[in-house]
Amino acid sequence: MKAIRIHGYGDVETLSYEDAPLPEPGAEDVRIRVHAAAVNPVDWKIRAGYLAAMLPHQMPLTLGWDVSGVVDQVGADVTHLSIGDAVYSRPDITRNGSYAEYVVVRAAEVAAKPGTLSHNEAAAVPLAGLTAWQGLFDHARLKAGERVLIHAGAGGVGSFAIQLAKWTGAHVIATASAANEALVRGLGADEFVDYRSQRFEEVLDKVDVVLDTIGGDTQARSIPLLKSGGRLISVVGNPDADALAAVGASGGVFMVQPSSESLGRIAQLIDAGTVRVLIDSVFPLSETRAAHEKSQTGRARGKIVLEVVPAQVDAGL
Numbered sequence: 238m239k240a241i242r243i244h245g246y247g248d249v250e251t252l253s254y255e256d257a258p259l260p261e262p263g264a265e266d267v268r269i270r271v272h273a274a275a276v277n278p279v280d281w282k283i284r285a286g287y288l289a290a291m292l293p294h295q296m297p298l299t300l301g302w303d304v305s306g307v308v309d310q311v312g313a314d315v316t317h318l319s320i321g322d323a324v325y326s327r328p329d330i331t332r333n334g335s336y337a338e339y340v341v342v343r344a345a346e347v348a349a350k351p352g353t354l355s356h357n358e359a360a361a362v363p364l365a366g367l368t369a370w371q372g373l374f375d376h377a378r379l380k381a382g383e384r385v386l387i388h389a390g391a392g393g394v395g396s397f398a399i400q401l402a403k404w405t406g407a408h409v410i411a412t413a414s415a416a417n418e419a420l421v422r423g424l425g426a427d428e429f430v431d432y433r434s435q436r437f438e439e440v441l442d443k444v445d446v447v448l449d450t451i452g453g454d455t456q457a458r459s460i461p462l463l464k465s466g467g468r469l470i471s472v473v474g475n476p477d478a479d480a481l482a483a484v485g486a487s488g489g490v491f492m493v494q495p496s497s498e499s500l501g502r503i504a505q506l507i508d509a510g511t512v513r514v515l516i517d518s519v520f521p522l523s524e525t526r527a528a529h530e531k532s533q534t535g536r537a538r539g540k541i542v543l544e545v546v547p548a549q550v551d552a553g554l
């Protein structure tokens with residue numbers, strides 16, 4: 238099969254479009270014919286070797302931990318999935334990923350693809366959607382009526398987080414640059430801060446929850462905005478425990494985990510029209526280098542998708 242693999246850490250030139258062995262599923266796995274994958278910042282962080290100490294991978298490594306496709310082989314112990322099922326998944330990041338024609342995934346990490354979405358759209362959901370879900374609900378325990386500040390509301394995680402927070406009945410505040418104000422408000426943000434022209438901590442009232450996708454100075458300036466009892470949940474760096482304690486708040490950093498159950502809940506919200514998928518751009522698998530360059534700008538509006546089976550083929554055209 239064709240795959241995008243790396244044989245060592247480095248820049249985009251290390252991404253090689255090449256032949257790779259067809260992966261064989263174990264007893265608890267399924268093999269998915271990949272129709273689309275998505276690019277996440279973690280992909281180029283792993284490619285560059287930034288996460289090598291935390292996530293040791295064997296080379297050659299197939300990158301990519303978002304997939305939408307069709308089950309084409311089922312492991313001996315798998316009972317709830319069948320060949321031909323349309324599925325989506327955020328596979329285990331310690332295994333080979335989905336920048337390929339086929340990927341092997343644990344059956345427990347797979348959910349039915351949202352029926353209303355194309356494979357390109359569905360591939361954009363799992364990693365960013367699960368991150369938003371787990372950050373807001375599993376970690377921050379966001380409740381109706383609470384005020385939540387979501388940084389990078391126009392990004393992959395932020396665009397899902399705004400919609401999920403709104404659905405739960407929270408008052409949603411999002412940061413982005415001015416060019417993305419309409420987009421972010423259209424996703425459901427009640428308040429918007431242009432982080433380039435305003436200091437959010439000077440213009441906002443206190444909040445119950447911060448979802449931090451930026452870290453550093455943005456994270457530090459968010460802590461004094463928290464109410465007593467507030468929570469700052471980060472996906473990029475551990476918040477300062479003393480600064481949190483000084484305002485009577487709590488928080489931490491987490492790494493998204495695969496979850497077919499939460500993917501199933503997200504699929505229901507998508508099919509009900511409550512959550513939509515924001516696609517920045519679609520690249521053929523063979524042009525993954527350009528897709529990484531785009532992601533590395535930090536300016537994507539929603540998700541960057543890698544198309545493996547052409548959309549016209551999926552649409553039967």
Ligand SMILES: NC(=O)c1ccc[n+]([C@@H]2O[C@H](COP(=O)([O-])OP(=O)(O)OC[C@H]3O[C@@H](n4cnc5c(N)ncnc54)[C@H](OP(=O)(O)O)[C@@H]3O)[C@@H](O)[C@H]2O)c1
Binds near residue numbers: 473
């Ligand atoms: N721990 C985990 O499990 C986990 C999971 C998912 C993601 N992450 C991490 O979370 C971060 C965000 O991921 P992502 O997929 O959402 O990234 P992304 O889609 O690449 O984010 C791009 C967005 O960031 C916005 N942005 C850039 N700088 C900003 C700032 N200072 N303030 C507000 N918005 C800003 C941009 O908006 P403008 O163009 O308007 O500036 C752009 O829309 C990445 O570092 C990623 O690795 C971690």
